[in-house]
Amino acid sequence: MTTFLDDVTVEDLDADPYRIYARMRAELPVAHVPAVDSWFVTRHADVAFVAEHPDLFPAAAPGSPVERSFGAPTIITVDGPVHHDLRRAFDGNMRPKRVEGYVEDLVRPIAARHAAALAGAAASGEPVDLLATYFEPISVLSLAAVLGLDLDAQTLRRWFHGMSLGAINYEQDPARQAEADAVLAEVDAVVVPLLEHLAAHPDDSTLSHMLHAGRPAGDPRPVDLVLPSVKVAILGGMQEPGHGAASTLAALLAAPAQLAAVLAERTLVAAAVEEGTRWVTPIGTQFRTAARDVEVGGATVPAGAGVSAVLASANRDAAVFPEPDVFDLFRHVPGRAAEGPVGAAAAAAGQAAYGFGKHFCSGHSFARHQMRIALEELLAAFPSVRPADDGPVEFRGWEFRAPVALPVLLG
Incomplete structure (x- = not known):
């Protein structure tokens, strides 16, 4: 049996990875994709297996786009004691109970301010792109606030778009890498002096926690150790919530009955967010390296090969989520799944958007709350929100997937 997908291009993946993943789950669940020189693992059970067995599939990724761009070690490309220490450094302000204590006061004013700024567009009847003017700015400013970065939304959006080109x-592509490297040099110029200041003068910001949490007083982690992980946090933490919220609204706009249900019962916003990030998973993979020849999903992955545990594909696996291509927020509402088209609550079986194993996303709680709050504020201010045209929303990307734009009418 062949284990290579020579006919898949990067453009194919960017345009519609879900079509490719569906074909793979049915016919070739583990295969090498030469276009990106990685073995794709696509079925939910196999994705979880890869992510949860660092002895067979360690996170180390020498030469990967992430390490090539951000340096090493990063929190997502290392295991063992170094990962444990970096995770402890980052988790301080991101534990769910801790997040619940500050997220409303931090995120809701940002979201409310951006919703209020849309009033003019609503009154004029002109279309507005909510991705660029609402969801991305809320995402970058919220994470910047919790990290301790005092920067404007335009700079932060430019940062994460540029950094993503390298990741x-x-x-x-040398041109793409040069653009990413220029942005990353700018990040260094801002973040390194701030980290050096916080090493000597700690505060309650997440950047400060990354230097000092779990360390003896006066003995912070070296700036060079935490800097690559700070870049990962900036990219993932700023990208995922804004794009996940935009994808969720796009799905609701295409499902008027579900949008009406959310407008009538705002407690359903959290379920809509959970389904939105399942339906279009903002960060598509967890990358690993095969420690030796390993058999998984009927294929043998050779030692040293790069492996993409495809979270986006796991989230569309019909073995876990019946009718996986259907957006149905009720599958995440205990006792109410039968109201939706799916007819069975599958959420408990393993929503994969935040990964599996010890590299499960540290910022999952903050991201979920941020998406919920952004949607709550928008729908409270503009309950008549509707698509600006009749065409479907265009999505792009496979590692990072989101609407290209989200044009709507608000009034």
């Missing part, structure tokens, strides 16, 4: 540069 997904599997084809090693």
Whole structure:
């Protein structure tokens, strides 16, 4: 049996990875994709297996786009004691109970301010792109606040768009890498002096926690140790919530009955967010390296090969989520799944958007709350929100997937 997908291009993946993943789950669940030089693992059970067995599939990714761009070690490309220490450094302000204590006061004013700024567009009847003017700015400013970065939304959005070019540069495009490297140099110029200041003068910011949490007083982690993980946090933490919220609203706008249900019962917003990030998973993979020849999903992955545990594909696996291509927020509402088209609550079986294993996303609680609050504020201010045209929303990307734009009418 062949284990290579020579006919898949990066453009194919960017345009519609879900079509490719569905074909793979049915016919070739584990296969090498030469276009990105990685073995794709696509079925939910196999994705979880890869992510949960660092002895067979360690996170180390020498030469990967992430390490090539951000440096090493990063919190997502290391295991063992170093990962444990970096995770402890980052988790301080991100534990669910801790997040619940500050997230409303931090995020809701940002969301309310951006919703209020849309009033003019609503009154004029002009279309507005909610991705660029609402969801992304809320995402970047919220994470910047919790990290301790005092920067404007325009700079932060430019940062994460530029950084993402390096993080997904599997084809090693020199022009794309040069653009990413220029942005990353700017990040260094801002973040390194701030980290050096916080090393001597700690505060309650997440950046400060990354230096001092779990360390003896006066003995912070070296700036060079935490800097690559700070870049990962900036990219993932700023990208995922804004794009996940935009994808969720796009799905609701295409499902008027479900949008009406959310407008009538705002407690359903959290379920809509959970389904939105399942339906279009903002960060598509967890990357691993095969420690030796390993058999998984009927294929043998050779030692040293790069492996993409495809979270986006796991979230569309019909073995876990019946009718997986259907957006149905009720599958995440205990006792109410039968109201939706799916007819069975599958959420408990393993929503994969935040990964599996010890590299499960540290910021999952903050991201979920941030998406919920952004949608709550928007729907409270503009309950008549509707698509600006009749065409479907265009999505792009496979490692990072989101609407290209989200044009709506608000009034």
